Amino acid sequence: MVTLEMLAECLDSIGLQFMATIGLDGKPKVRPMQYMVIYDNKLWFCTNSKKLIFSELQQNPNLELCGSKLEKDPMLSQWIRFSAEAVFEDNSVVKQMIIEKSSIVNQLYKDDVDNPIFKVFYLKNIKGSMNNNLGHVTGLKDKDGFQKPLDFEF
Numbered sequence: 001m002v003t004l005e006m007l008a009e010c011l012d013s014i015g016l017q018f019m020a021t022i023g024l025d026g027k028p029k030v031r032p033m034q035y036m037v038i039y040d041n042k043l044w045f046c047t048n049s050k051k052l053i054f055s056e057l058q059q060n061p062n063l064e065l066c067g068s069k070l071e072k073d074p075m076l077s078q079w080i081r082f083s084a085e086a087v088f089e090d091n092s093v094v095k096q097m098i099i100e101k102s103s104i105v106n107q108l109y110k111d112d113v114d115n116p117i118f119k120v121f122y123l124k125n126i127k128g129s130m131n132n133n134l135g136h137v138t139g140l141k142d143k144d145g146f147q148k149p150l151d152f153e154f
Helices: 004-014 052-059 092-101 103-109
Strands: 017-022 028-033 037-039 042-048 062-069 078-088 118-131 150-153
Touching (some): 004 037, 004 078, 037 092, 042 052, 042 092, 052 078, 092 118
Antiparallel strands (some): 017 028, 042 118, 062 078, 118 150
16 A cells, blocks of 8 residues: 555655646646655645746646656666646745755745745645556566556545
8 A cells, every 4th residue: 555655755766757737728738846745644846936837737736747767777667657636825834844855946945935936735636656667568467576556546
């Protein structure tokens, strides 16, 4: 069984993920995004109100996120994919946690959790899978150590 903490650890170990949204023009948009922190049993991300992703998620909060960390042996690479809904909330505790975790966010906002363009959001209705290796993708069902995707829902 996948826990929210396991999901957060997986996202941290992958580093950079890619988030897909529905653009203001109705077409899919994909961009790099990084999970930030877990707080109050929620996964939190951040953006700023001047970016298109903020307007897109305001109009349609549905998103998909996918990430992978390619290992030296590609068969050992892990990847994750899930859908969710973004919920924006003005939370200064989360903003401070993100500023302390991310050097990029720290450079942008320093300790200014009240900066009006600094926005944080958490995910709800998360549904997806963690994949521990690529054996099932390449059809090696009999490979020693084969692991099937771990489905989760929060």
